[in-house]
Amino acid sequence: MEQSTHAGFFTRRFGPPPRDGAPNVVLVHGLGLSGRYFVPLARRLAAGGTTVFVPDLPGNARSRAVVRRAPRVGELAGALERWHRGLALGPSLLVANSVGCQVVAAFAARHPRLVRRVVMVGPALEPGAGGLRQCGRLLADAPREPLSLLAVAAGDYLVTGPVRFAASFRHALRDAAESFEGHLARVVAPTLVVRGEGDTIASREWTRRVARAVGDGRAAEVEGAAHAAHYSAPGAVAALIQQFTAGGQT
Template sequence: MDHRTDAGMFSRGFGPPPRGGPNAVLVHGLGLSGRYFVPLARRLAASGAAVLVPDLPGNARSRAAARRPLDVERLADALAHWHRQLSLGPSCLVANSVGCQVTAAFAARHPHLVSRMVLVGPALEPRTPGLRQFGRLLADVPREPLSLLPLAATDYLRTGLLRCAASFRAALRDAAESFEANLTHVHAPTLVIRGAGDTIAPAAWIRHVARTVGDGRTAEIPGAAHAAHYSAPDATAALIEEFTVGDPA
């Protein structure tokens, strides 16, 4: 089920209609779309969850929803507006990479919309220079499945390389100024997942993120890298389902 809201955001739906009940919202990383979350979305939906996967404004199929790249706070507010339009109720937010910064801002600014939070390879790490962050990204590329590369390249081109560069600068500013502060205002139970081969989100940073939120824990997936949700969707889904066990059905 694919649809576009009045806010101009394109999103994909899996599983039963949410109808205000428990649901999961999957938030992609910088310049990408929700397409690389589809394997995980299908596995979560197979267990009966309602799963929604939007393209954030200015990205991929939601490119026209923003005339210029939005900073992290504006992306979080746009996601909240989309969330309210769909009358979803409190959601389990699952994010990857810079999407974790958007999700942290979302949870800090709109806590009543978040039941739980799952951060997969949260980036960008504060106090790490932009060139070093970019080098970490390049080092991660050969560790990802070959099938991810054309998918990501197509999304980057659809979003636009200039927009991707502007979004990267905005994400670096957020990492330096707001990311950790937003994490301190997150009180929803939070699971921080890292692929064991992730060069972008070091293990020490993952532990720091889990300590910074109000109720955090960590997990590591062997054989996966930064996009663990794509390369190891079964293992990622199992961790999320174990984390959310006991939530109202």
């Protein structure tokens, strides 16, 4: 793993250096977190020779100091676009978890030429569910996740800070209510929506709704996983992604 900073983003890279025309993957984390919980998946995807980038979004974890306040979802998508162009990556496979799916949906809707395919793992937040209900779903999911993930998340939340986290949560709720599904409708890249079968945050009905909202969308489930299926079942998620990028059915 190589670590560096690009456009203010703390960035991890797995696999070979990026090459013109070679496939690359960008992994986008969820609310208040860092890219650390994507490391197991990144290693598996890079094992096949793919270049994988795992940034910390501005205002979060090791990119916290890049901005003075918590960015809105649209601002995060804009920052991701500047980071992406600065690295001259070309069309990427974007893989996101939770609220990161909202960021990627905005990015893909606005910059379709930079997107090869999209994978959304446990897309959140569901419109109309309300803040208290969403918090309840998050608490219900926690016992279903590995203890090692809870430790990673707790450390990231402490670095990001409760004020930033609360502001980001409000921004994400507003985006879910006002913009997310509109962005999904404008995504032209083939999209796979993945759900852990035990996910209490992204319901089966909601993930299928997300897949239907995209012009070329499909849904899949991972047995024995919850909201962070990419962490608890990285091998299964990597296999789904590899099958999806090869053009196979999931």
